[in-house]
Amino acid sequence: MYISIAQIIISVILIVLILLQERTSGLSGVFGGGDEGGFYQTRRGLERVIFGATIFFIIALIVLSLLNIYLK
Numbered sequence: 001m002y003i004s005i006a007q008i009i010i011s012v013i014l015i016v017l018i019l020l021q022e023r024t025s026g027l028s029g030v031f032g033g034g035d036e037g038g039f040y041q042t043r044r045g046l047e048r049v050i051f052g053a054t055i056f057f058i059i060a061l062i063v064l065s066l067l068n069i070y071l072k
Contacts, residue, residue: 003068010061017054022047 043051 007064010057014057020050
């Protein structure tokens, strides 16, 4: 019961964190413009914290899911 509630909360947090991550600006990314470093760019400041938190919550969700399967 508690694991399922924790999974729902972590899922909502993950959705918010993924939506907060910055993408290429405007329509220039659609047409190949917007030369902002591409896929491999250095993350700094808040962007780095959001990226790290996203990875942390993904791992937490996987662990909770495996734990939920094991305990059933």
